[in-house]
Amino acid sequence: MASAGMQIFAFILALLGLFGATVSTLLPNWKASADLGSNIITAVSQKQGLWMDCTWYSTGMFSCTLKYSVLSLPAYLQTARTSMVLSCVLAALGLCLASLGLKCTRWGGGVQAKRHTAIAGGVFLIVAGFLCLVPASWFTSEVIASFLDSSVPESNKYEPGGAVYVAFVSAGLLFVGGAIFCTSCTGKQWGPQNCPPNNKQQCCSASQPTDNKVEYSLQDYV
Numbered sequence: 347m348a349s350a351g352m353q354i355f356a357f358i359l360a361l362l363g364l365f366g367a368t369v370s371t372l373l374p375n376w377k378a379s380a381d382l383g384s385n386i387i388t389a390v391s392q393k394q395g396l397w398m399d400c401t402w403y404s405t406g407m408f409s410c411t412l413k414y415s416v417l418s419l420p421a422y423l424q425t426a427r428t429s430m431v432l433s434c435v436l437a438a439l440g441l442c443l444a445s446l447g448l449k450c451t452r453w454g455g456g457v458q459a460k461r462h463t464a465i466a467g468g469v470f471l472i473v474a475g476f477l478c479l480v481p482a483s484w485f486t487s488e489v490i491a492s493f494l495d496s497s498v499p500e501s502n503k504y505e506p507g508g509a510v511y512v513a514f515v516s517a518g519l520l521f522v523g524g525a526i527f528c529t530s531c532t533g534k535q536w537g538p539q540n541c542p543p544n545n546k547q548q549c550c551s552a553s554q555p556t557d558n559k560v561e562y563s564l565q566d567y568v
Contacts, residue, residue, distance in 0.1 A: 360523030366516030440470030471524030
């Protein structure tokens with residue numbers, strides 16, 4: 347079974363992954379306008395996210411427009427919205443379960459219950475990482491395909507924004523954290539059947555329940 351230190355490390359990684367997935371979901375820069383041709387000297391910078399489109403001006407001012415219509419959005423954008431929200435929800439549930447499965451905590455039941463809770467939390471975190479990775483990959487693929495399409499004018503070409511990279515990193519953190527929690531249930535408890543040969547007598551004697559009855563000897567009173 348993984349040490350308590352490794353579990354705490356995995357919990358921190360998963361917490362950072364949840365924070366990154368939430369931030370990337372809300373950021374409006376999943377793709378940014380490319381500096382090509384006449385765009386280099388323009389005073390406007392376009393950025394598009396999952397929920398809004400923003401325009402930055404050279405004066406420092408910006409304006410954002412929310413995407414109210416869901417049906418008018420392309421399929422990859424609808425999928426990215428749904429997947430990122432589900433990823434955040436599952437990551438939060440996985441962290442709650444993982445906190446119950448930590449060896450350094452007193453809540454969560456016995457050893458077996460903690461093991462099952464830890465692996466359940468790990469599975470939730472891995473699924474959350476997968477749901478975060480899929481929309482980031484699909485979104486990046488669509489942006490690159492549109493960028494390389496010669497029929498698209500240079501003014502309408504975009505590059506992957508910072509939110510996409512945050513999503514990739516967050517997915518990796520969730521994967522690693524979930525994998526550590528899943529491997530925390532693979533170890534075996536020491537018992538009479540699992541005692542090492544060189545220390546079997548001491549181990550097996552320690553695994554046997556102790557008798558609380560006090561034994562009296564005649565020599566103690568002579």
